[in-house]
Amino acid sequence: MANFFKRKTNWLNTRMGFFLLIVVLFWVKTYIAYQTEFTLGAKGSVQQFLLLINPLPAALLVFGIALYFRGRLAYWLMLIIDVLESTWIFANVVYYREFSDFLSFGIMKGSSSVGNNLGKSLAQITHLYDFFVYVDIIVLIILLVTHVIRIDPRPFKRRYALSITVLSFGLMFAEFGMANADRSGLLTRTFDNNYIVKYLGLNEYAAFNAYQTQKESATRASANASDMKSVLKYLKQNRVSPNVSYYGKEKGKNVFIIHLESFQQFLIDYKVDGKEVTPTLNKFYHNDNTLSFDNFYNQVAQGKTSDAEMMLENSLFGLPQGSAMTTYGTQNTFQAAPAILSQEAGYTSAAFHGDVPSFWNRDNTYKSWGYQYFFSSSAYTEKAGYSVGYGLKDKIFFKQSAKYIEQLPQPFYAKLITLTNHYPYELDKKNTDFPATKTGDKTVDPYVQTAHYLDQSFAEFLTYLKKVGLYKNSVIVAYGDHYGISNNHRPAIAQLLGKDKITGYDLTQFQKVPFMVHADGLKGGINHTYGGEIDVLPTLLDFLGVKNQDTVQFGQDLLAKNRNQTVAFRNGNFVSPKYMKVGGTVYDTKTGEVLTLTAAQKKEVDQLQNHVTTELSLSDRVIYGDLLRFYSPKNFKKVDKSSFSYKYTPAMAKLAEAQKEEKTSVLSKNDGKSTVSDYKTDAPELK
DSSP, rough: HHHHHHHHGGGSHHHHHHHHHHHHHHHHHHHHHHHOOOOOOOOHHHHHHHHHTTTHHHHHHHHGGGGOOOOHHHHHHHHHHHHHHHHHHHHHHHHHHHHOOOOHHHHHHHHHGGTEEEEEHHHHTGGGGGGGGGGHHHHHHHHHHHTTOOOOOOOOOOOHHHHHHHHHHHHHHHHHHHHHHHHHHEEEEEEEHHHHHHHHHHHHHHHHHHHHHHHHHHHHHHOOOOGHHHHHHHHTTTTOOOOOTTTTTTOOOEEEEEEEETTOOTTTTTTTEEESHHHHHHHHHHHHHHEEEEEEOOOOTTTTTHHHHHHHHHOOOOSSSSOOOHTTTTSSSOOOHHHHHHHHHHOOOEHHHHHHTGGGGGGHHHHTTTTEEEEGGGSSSTTTEEEEEEEEEEEHHHHHHHHHHTSSSHHHHHHHOOOOTTOOOOOOOGOOOOOOOOOTTTTTHHHHHHHHHHHHHHHHHHHHHHHHHHSEEEEEEEEOOOOOOOOHHHHHHHHHHHHHHHOOOHHHHTOOOOEEEOOTOOOOOEEEEEGGGHHHHHHHHHHHOOOOOOSSSOOTTTTTTTTOOEOOTTSSSSESSSSEETEEEETTHHHHHHHHHHHHHHHHHHHHHHHHHHHHHHHHHHHHTTTGGGGGTTTTTOOOOGGGOOOHHHHEEEEEHHHHOOOOOOHHTTTOOOOOOGOOOOGGGGG
């Protein structure tokens, strides 16, 4: 029987036979990964055909490299290449499962800035069957070691190896031609990595991403002042007038930005077993003095939280790959909220974050943005049980932040970044008093429990603000930075929303996050305008009566009557009051119906798409080229980063000196008596 098997496999004992076997196995497992692990949305015969063949050209090219080498070395090179290629598939499968995107060089470069928690999170979503991508390699090694497949020592003719290389390039060009015919401008007009992988393949995506990364680096070096002209022209054409009913109504008030980690709009008024997940935020959302926006979308990409911060405080979009804060936060010039408020209205600025300062490069980026103080892990007392997941538990974080808040000279701008409601939604039993959902998805079900804990933390913080008099004298902004449940959990999402089937329309609506602005005496209510995180800065500045006509901002005041309500997503999709575009599908925004566009409708959609593409491209140009270094508005001075130090002791000394001098802080007004004892929490760790 063994001899029969060997006779049947004689063709494998040639180098070409082994080469073809390893290529076919790699081709098959890549295609299986496409179909089972990624949501690429291949539609029609052309896209399905391209998806099927796109692993082949790159496989012929990279495995063909080994054919130029002799004997045993050629075989081991093929296996090494297979290991590297399979690891690339494996890494993307795991990353895509949680982030609905593919790995980029920007993300890999910036991974060190997010600490060990990212690795921990990814480890928790790695499944045993993910290692299937290595099975064929193990089998091939066994077959070689046991001599079932024998190494062919004969020289392989160089012209045959060259022919395979030429064939691989020929197939690539043919594939690209078909892809570009099906989607014009594939590599020049798209912001969605799914398109690159769907049409060209994972290897081609990696090559294109490497090219983009190199091009981005070169862009800054070649940029000059004239590049700002097109940006300023666009902004002038799209500038809107503020709403006179709201402009300057909150002038001189403190500002609290409450960053609700991974908090989605569907949680507002959502119940589990008849219990409200977020009773405090529900009341805050519906408060007569809270202006709440129910068509507000997160617009983040790979940078997630860092993208949200970039948009919120700069009105610049995050990047299509990687994190702008990580890659450009140190070297670039910005016109951010802390600097604008300091220069225009004399605000003190401080950011609070219960983890390491290097997370998303905050310790450097915040200096570029003009933050005077940054309180991170070293500013907080850490004991066993105080932290979970990505940092300090929210109840402990808020309470410990009070001792710094009370020292801030007023008016101040303070951003507090919560952490407990971050994937993987871990919380010890003593802090869990809310039922999990029962979708059967282990990632999704504990989400409401950490959201409930966040809500309790927010309630305690509001109580403190009321107690010390800050509630009435502050604008409190609460917003969700990005999704908590990614689009890759469709069955669970369907159960949460009470639907049988989830469409692209449903998934886009699921990307809504809350945005709430509360102030004493503010005329509140639910506002239905369409907007996103890019619009927060101009909205806030208009509330405070701070002039912002000269600074570079791509968003528009959400309350402006003549604003453009097209919400651009980082992948080039968009939503407007009339149309929602998801990939190649256009929906009626109100009904969710898939539209077959008339000529007039297609013209409208194309105009909206052109607006979105232009806006994203110009914002990218500002960041990649560091164009703000060439632009000096009349009322804005470039930030001197060297004037800020976030080391704990010097920062505290400066803060104490400032509050004594100005005597506007809560601590000064309380005759130097601390208000920290007024902060009440039921955190079991502090009892």
